[in-house]
Amino acid sequence: MDYQLLSKYKYNDSGAIRSVEAVEREYQERLNGYSTVVSRLVPTLDIDLYAQVAKYPLFFVQTTSLLALVNKIFRHSAEIQDLSNTLPGVASEIYRRNLLTQEVYYTNKIEGVDVTKHEISTIIGDLDSKQAPQKRLTSTVRLYNSTTSGRVVSIHDLTDIRHIYDQLLDGEIPDSKLPDGQHFRKQPVYIGDELKKVHTPPRTESEIQESIISLIKFMNNDDILDVIKAIVSHFMFENTHPFYDGNGRTGRYLLSTYLAAKFDTYTGLSISTAIHAEQNRYYRAFKQADDYQNRADLTLFITQMLTIIVQGQQDVIQNLRVLTEQLDAAATRLHQQLSDDIQWTVAFVFAQSALFTEDAITGVKDTELVEFLFNDDPKRYHKVSVRRPIQELETQGVLHMIKERPLQHVIDDALIQK
Missing domain, CATH: 1.10.10 (Arc Repressor Mutant, subunit A)
Incomplete structure (x- = not known):
């Protein structure tokens, strides 16, 4: 039987609702299972429109399907590196720029930011020009470009998170939505719109700081598989929602650069494109993980995100194979002429x-x-x-x-x- 979240498990196959005691026993069995990883992270979970709870430790079960996806990501990354290593130097760099364009474009597109690929491409093309004027998204492009070119992002305290946010979104956030606290927002917010609330994150800056401090400790814990740690960190950052605006773009930037550092640049620069293609699945996974009935079980959220990463890698592999064939054909035609x-x-x-x-x-x-x-x-x-x-x-x-x-x-x- 496929793994079920507790919110679905309580409805057994006969249609009758399992008792509260039965659901609690199942929760305890999962929490204490041999293949379960229990963290010290405590996300804010939604009970209803007005009530939230923050008492369940975030955990996930290392199911067979989850581990198979992790293994596939490692294999795909190795294949991507093999394919990219056969590329001439210019082709490799130009393709990186192309993926960079798409990554910046789609992470903004997901948030409804009006931008074109041509705008981003122009910024990338002018990165080394001292005469190029400062344009919107220039700061975003520069930060992505530097981190996916080999610079590792280190996060050790709250100031580091705020510094990344300021660098990434310099000039992109209206003054009315800039952080008004010491590091983060001071006022409560909710995710969604006036017709449909999706999630209510921590309300005060002190609650936000407590959550982010725990997250930073988790991010620097080497006992968890890198790709799973990246996904859990992505969820926890979005669950905390430390800023009024720009949380999604910051969260995806952190995920992208972490994957680029731990696997390969192309895997890191394909994540927002893959998320955009599966945007409904992406948001549904967050909604399920934010539901208090599931008691901070991130098993299916991780599984869904791993699937999205794999799909992004598969697109890169297919593109590289086709482009390599086209380049070989072009070389032959040029030799003839x-x-x-x-x-x-x-x-x-x-x-x-x-x-x-x-x-x-x-x-x-x-x-x-x-x-x-x-x-x-x-x-x-x-x-x-x-x-x-x-x-x-x-x-x-x-x-x-x-x-x-x-x-x-x-x-x-x-x-x-x-």
Whole structure:
């Protein structure tokens, strides 16, 4: 029989409701089972529209299906790393930028923030430009970019949480919704709208601080599998809802960067896209986990989130396989058309850029290409000499200029099959 939450377990197969004592016995058996992990986290659970309770320790049962999903995530991550390791350097970086665009786009889309992928792509394309003006979402993009490029996020106290929030959402939160407490909000809120309340989190800043302090201790506990710890932390952060606005985006950022650090960058940058595709399942899992009848049982919440992570990984694997085949085909066509080795190398870099990004503006810029080739072989690809084949390829119609400052070319569509 499939694992059931207590809110469903109380209705047995005959339709009669199990007694309170029977449900309590089942709860105690789960809580004290050999495969159960009981934490010191105590989420705020909803009894009804007005009443909440915070007395049940958060726990989960390591079911066979849950552990199978964990194993699948490890296998998928290894496959993603194998596939990405076969990519040329530019293709790998451009694909990371593409996933970064989608991650920032969808984490905002989930919250109803009006934004386009082109806006985000433009910011990513200008990250290294000192002349680029500050735009909305620039702070979000910069923080995602730095943490998914290898910088590990360390969280040891309340100030660290607030610092991440301030960095991530700088300029994105209206003044009326900025935190008004020492670190977090001071006033009570509820999640949902006027017609349908979904969850009422801790009401006072002292309650929020107590919850977040426990969460930080949990996040730094190495006795729990990393992916499960990340999911439990994600739930607990959203359950606490420490800010008036921006909790979802902050929570998904923490989840994304943690997965990127513990598994691979592509897994970390596919989580919001996968959540958006399963948005109803995502919110339903939260609602069930917030229900006091289930007594802080996170087994099915973890299982649902693991499933979403796996789906995101599967999409990445499928994309990488297809794009690798297309890149191989483009290389063959370029060999047939170009006899000059340096011209072919330059054109092949632009082919990688075109295939591995959705928006040309986030593709490789001319200065980036020159720098990349020079670092690869400074004797063969001198910075001055590389600019000449770019001009020659433009004259031949192989490349087309799309931007002057900074100078940027793209390869002709006829030479790739995107």
